[in-house]
Amino acid sequence: MTKVLYDQDIQKEVLQGKKIAIVGYGSQGHAHALNLRESGHDVVVGLRPGKSQQKAEEDGFQVVSVADATKQADVVMVLLPDEHQTAVYEESIKPNLKAGNALVFAHGFNIHFSQIVPPADVDVFLVAPKGPGHLVRRTYEEGAGVPALYGVYQDVTGEATQLALAYAQGIGAARAGVLETSFQEETETDLFGEQAVLCGGLTSLVKAGFETLTEAGYQPEVAYFECLHEMKLIVDLLYEGGLENMRYSISDTAQWGDFVSGPRVINDETKGRMKEVLEDIQAGKFAKGWILENQANRAQFNATNAKENQHQIEKVGRELRELMPFVKQPLQEKQKDVK
Numbered sequence: 001m002t003k004v005l006y007d008q009d010i011q012k013e014v015l016q017g018k019k020i021a022i023v024g025y026g027s028q029g030h031a032h033a034l035n036l037r038e039s040g041h042d043v044v045v046g047l048r049p050g051k052s053q054q055k056a057e058e059d060g061f062q063v064v065s066v067a068d069a070t071k072q073a074d075v076v077m078v079l080l081p082d083e084h085q086t087a088v089y090e091e092s093i094k095p096n097l098k099a100g101n102a103l104v105f106a107h108g109f110n111i112h113f114s115q116i117v118p119p120a121d122v123d124v125f126l127v128a129p130k131g132p133g134h135l136v137r138r139t140y141e142e143g144a145g146v147p148a149l150y151g152v153y154q155d156v157t158g159e160a161t162q163l164a165l166a167y168a169q170g171i172g173a174a175r176a177g178v179l180e181t182s183f184q185e186e187t188e189t190d191l192f193g194e195q196a197v198l199c200g201g202l203t204s205l206v207k208a209g210f211e212t213l214t215e216a217g218y219q220p221e222v223a224y225f226e227c228l229h230e231m232k233l234i235v236d237l238l239y240e241g242g243l244e245n246m247r248y249s250i251s252d253t254a255q256w257g258d259f260v261s262g263p264r265v266i267n268d269e270t271k272g273r274m275k276e277v278l279e280d281i282q283a284g285k286f287a288k289g290w291i292l293e294n295q296a297n298r299a300q301f302n303a304t305n306a307k308e309n310q311h312q313i314e315k316v317g318r319e320l321r322e323l324m325p326f327v328k329q330p331l332q333e334k335q336k337d338v339k
């Protein structure tokens, strides 16, 4: 079995006396900056002027330009949106990196697909939390953490692995488990996971279920509860104890339905499509499309987003959640100011 590392396996000292620049203060950026500071590390935040800057300053950070943060720091963590990293890197980071610095990422995309080609005299590694930034922060505050992958692309100091581990520990990940990977594996599995299962697979499954029920004449409110709201309750059981724990909690009727109908919905044909999705990722076809889409000012992204937000499941959901004050205010609303 792969070796999973925890706090006791990691030396914090290697990061001590080093300055860490957190570039970007969004979902991951705010969490890394706050957690590292509370773990006793020296953090400076690098940003362009704007709303994120105000938020970082309210949180008590010194905020400087990305260029200045890079100049000051020994370790530069790039937490900008993937699609903006190349431009900011070329303009503000690359000219200010010094030999022996560490250039760090939370996702391997730009290095793996050669959108950023780092100089030969810096360490390059990734520390990729396997969860949303807001949970990286929340779990840290609760004394827990979100697991993370680390991987070294370039080690010029001989310390890159130790630095990556100390960084992962600083954001609280070693409380949950830290696992070694490569840039290739992290990039391809992360893209596949979010496309086929976690985000794309899930939204398509939920919508298809909702549409099947409403098209058959059932009430949209009932379909919403059945296909979307209950998802969280089921997922919590999976998270806590795997498939067996979830099946233990549901009725035997539901479990029998799971066994006989689940494989009719997600079958070999679906798996074949998943394989195609993975092949497009591996071949760089997905990356190319996403890079070009950004160069086209996101024409398709924006049109699809507008259409998706108008789906009946979204309208019904907004109305029903108004009446469920215990359902947390969406992060999207709360964090609008952070972007």
Ligand code: NAD
Pocket: 023, 024, 025, 026, 027, 028, 029, 046, 047, 048, 050, 052, 066, 078, 079, 080, 081, 082, 084, 088, 106, 107, 128, 129, 130, 131, 132, 133, 134, 338, 339
């Ligand atoms: P985000 O969109 O939440 O935040 C980006 C930050 O960068 C914001 O503070 C924004 O103001 C700033 N920014 C944007 N353009 C800028 C520019 N041109 N110059 C300076 N600052 C700029 O980003 P995110 O979702 O936290 O993603 C950051 C990285 O973390 C990505 O590599 C992503 O793949 C990775 N990651 C994200 C998550 C997640 O939970 N969102 C999970 C794992 C890995």
Ligand code: MG
Pocket: none
């Ligand atoms: Mg996002």
Ligand code: MG
Pocket: 130, 131, 190, 193, 194
């Ligand atoms: Mg991911």
Ligand code: MG
Pocket: 107, 190, 191, 194
């Ligand atoms: Mg991702």
Ligand code: MG
Pocket: none
């Ligand atoms: Mg039920």
Ligand code: MG
Pocket: 247, 248, 249, 250, 251, 252, 255
């Ligand atoms: Mg049961």
